[in-house]
Amino acid sequence: MGTRQFNVLPGFNLALGYTLAYLSLVVLIPLGAVFLKSATLSLEEFWAVVSAPRVVATYKISFGLSLLAATINACFGLLLAWALVRYSFPGKKIVDALVDLPFALPTAVAGIALTALYAGNGWLGQYLEPLGIKVAFSPLGILVALIFIGLPFVVRTVQPILEDLEVELEEAAASLGAHRWQIFRLVILPVLLPALLTGFALAFARAVGEYGSVIFIAGNLPFVSEITPLMIITKLEQYDYAGATAIAVVMLVLSFILLLVINLLQAWATPLQQNGRKS
Amino acid sequence: MSAAATALHWHGGQANTYERRAATREAPWVKGLILAVALSFFAIFLFLPLVAVFVEALRKGLDTYWAALVEPDALSAIKLTLITAAIALPLNLVFGVAAAWAIAKFEFRGKQLLTTLIDLPFSVSPVIAGLIYVLLFGAQGWLGPWLQAHDIRIVFAVPGIVLATVFVTFPFVARELIPLMQAQGREEEEAAVVLGANGWQTFWYVTLPNIKWGLLYGVILCNARAMGEFGAVSVVSGHIRGETNTMPLHVEILYNEYNFAAAFAVASILALLALVTLVIKTWVEWKAGQARASNEE
Numbered sequence: 001m002g003t004r005q006f007n008v009l010p011g012f013n014l015a016l017g018y019t020l021a022y023l024s025l026v027v028l029i030p031l032g033a034v035f036l037k038s039a040t041l042s043l044e045e046f047w048a049v050v051s052a053p054r055v056v057a058t059y060k061i062s063f064g065l066s067l068l069a070a071t072i073n074a075c076f077g078l079l080l081a082w083a084l085v086r087y088s089f090p091g092k093k094i095v096d097a098l099v100d101l102p103f104a105l106p107t108a109v110a111g112i113a114l115t116a117l118y119a120g121n122g123w124l125g126q127y128l129e130p131l132g133i134k135v136a137f138s139p140l141g142i143l144v145a146l147i148f149i150g151l152p153f154v155v156r157t158v159q160p161i162l163e164d165l166e167v168e169l170e171e172a173a174a175s176l177g178a179h180r181w182q183i184f185r186l187v188i189l190p191v192l193l194p195a196l197l198t199g200f201a202l203a204f205a206r207a208v209g210e211y212g213s214v215i216f217i218a219g220n221l222p223f224v225s226e227i228t229p230l231m232i233i234t235k236l237e238q239y240d241y242a243g244a245t246a247i248a249v250v251m252l253v254l255s256f257i258l259l260l261v262i263n264l265l266q267a268w269a270t271p272l273q274q275n276g277r278k279s
Numbered sequence: 280m281s282a283a284a285t286a287l288h289w290h291g292g293q294a295n296t297y298e299r300r301a302a303t304r305e306a307p308w309v310k311g312l313i314l315a316v317a318l319s320f321f322a323i324f325l326f327l328p329l330v331a332v333f334v335e336a337l338r339k340g341l342d343t344y345w346a347a348l349v350e351p352d353a354l355s356a357i358k359l360t361l362i363t364a365a366i367a368l369p370l371n372l373v374f375g376v377a378a379a380w381a382i383a384k385f386e387f388r389g390k391q392l393l394t395t396l397i398d399l400p401f402s403v404s405p406v407i408a409g410l411i412y413v414l415l416f417g418a419q420g421w422l423g424p425w426l427q428a429h430d431i432r433i434v435f436a437v438p439g440i441v442l443a444t445v446f447v448t449f450p451f452v453a454r455e456l457i458p459l460m461q462a463q464g465r466e467e468e469e470a471a472v473v474l475g476a477n478g479w480q481t482f483w484y485v486t487l488p489n490i491k492w493g494l495l496y497g498v499i500l501c502n503a504r505a506m507g508e509f510g511a512v513s514v515v516s517g518h519i520r521g522e523t524n525t526m527p528l529h530v531e532i533l534y535n536e537y538n539f540a541a542a543f544a545v546a547s548i549l550a551l552l553a554l555v556t557l558v559i560k561t562w563v564e565w566k567a568g569q570a571r572a573s574n575e576e
Contacts, residue, residue, distance in 0.1 A: 009469065009472060022374045023378075023393075027446065027448055030446070033415050086297045093561075104507075106526075108507075108530050112546060123327070124323075163293060167300065168288055175302070180306070188567065209406070211404065229404050230406075232410060
């Protein structure tokens with residue numbers, strides 16, 4: 001940390017020292033423990049745990065459904081952000097505030113509420129099951145829970161960019177004869193795209209690790225509706241600490257890759273956004 | 280900033296501007312269609328679950344509702360949740376301010392890396408957040424034998440719950456303050472120091488008034504998560520009724536016992552907390568928007 005420029009403000013050493021100490025104690029050392037613990041397994045043992053058919057099935061369910069939920073959120077989140085920025089409608093302030101509900105509502109509460117709605121005798125379930133659509137206690141239920149928790153990430157990353165978009169850009173395009181759909185596709189969407197992808201990645205990252213809202217509605221059947229975080233819990237309950245840790249390492253590595261991708265996306269987004277932004 | 284999905288941001292009412300101008304206006308049927316689809320999606324995925332919590336909670340009447348809240352296990356769950364938040368919040372608040380002070384007011388190598396590391400707990404599954412403390416402090420963990428020899432219980436006891444909560448709420452205050460303080464620069468603080476203020480005076484009289492809305496914003500989001508955390512706490516709690524159950528865990532136990540009315544009654548308290556959080560959050564966004572507007576005049 002040697003390149004400190006001359007600065008009259010006090011407290012640098014104290015603040016940075018405290019930050020590093022607290023970060024190490026709470027986050028870095030405990031996370032390091034996961035990797036050390038997994039090192040107690042030989043490579044073959046590690047591979048046997050993380051590539052067991054039941055575990056691989058959970059990856060497919062967790063990552064597949066997270067990807068699908070993030071895609072659905074990207075589409076509908078964009079629509080919702082668009083409606084909130086561009087249109088006035090009654091109750092808009094309330095809708096705007098409630099978009100953040102999944103951040104504020106405990107996941108367990110969301111989980112039992114969604115289950116109550118989509119169970120066979122629930123408000124929505126009673127109409128869906130006669131149609132042959134079983135939502136609760138099936139992979140579809142996991143999807144619903146992941147849509148719920150991911151939606152605000154997309155809306156809240158797209159909304160500010162949409163608000164900062166210069167009206168003049170669209171007017172220029174319109175005066176040059178562009179159709180409204182062309183303006184959206186060729187002028188607005190390219191500016192929104194980085195934010196949309198960031199929101200998508202954030203929703204995806206959150207969905208992959210989600211536990212609380214999913215376990216109530218999933219039914220948790222092995223090979224059908226079991227998610228990877230639940231697999232870790234199952235291993236822990238069998239006192240298979242090394243096995244739980246091995247799966248955790250796989251998830252952590254994937255999360256770190258995602259975090260890197262999100263950072264790169266935002267680095268890419270910043271200059272693009274400033275092009276279309278009111279100064 | 281990475282992962283800044285809930286940054287303090289006041290949404291201006293610009294809709295009229297767009298709707299007035301021909302170039303930024305859609306045909307009425309397009310507008311109607313977008314509104315209908317967006318609001319239906321909102322209603323089904325966000326609004327209905329919220330309503331369901333309260334309807335299910337009151338389904339068996341007010342007496343059952345009240346009885347579920349005042350039974351001893353529920354009360355001890357409420358108490359543990361409040362204690363946990365009361366410990367986790369100040370810890371992460373002090374950390375957030377210290378980290379933001381170092382990162383926003385000074386230049387040093389590795390700053391970007393540090394900022395990313397602070398956000399790390401957000402990209403870790405809550406289940407893993409619980410697992411790491413079991414690995415460290417559990418009976419089979421590194422410190423397990425030593426802790427047992429000294430009769431200290433961390434995992435499957437209150438300290439573990441607090442630790443897991445501190446981990447999952449770690450970035451909230453810091454990630455709110457860092458961009459805010461970076462945007463404010465350090466001229467005001469430098470002026471104060473040059474005029475003879477000491478470090479604490481500068482912080483209390485110059486920095487704190489500038490960041491108070493961002494600080495409050497981070498704190499209420501941190502609090503909501505601290506009180507509502509489920510996955511991480513579930514791993515380290517051991518689910519001992521009346522002892523290591525927080526409110527979300529109590530909801531789970533009641534629900535798994537098919538005591539739905541009671542489960543939703545406790546859940547409705549958490550949902551109310553969420554609504555209060557959103558109201559304060561909206562109010563803070565509004566105040567911060569006002570403060571910014573008056574600064575720009």
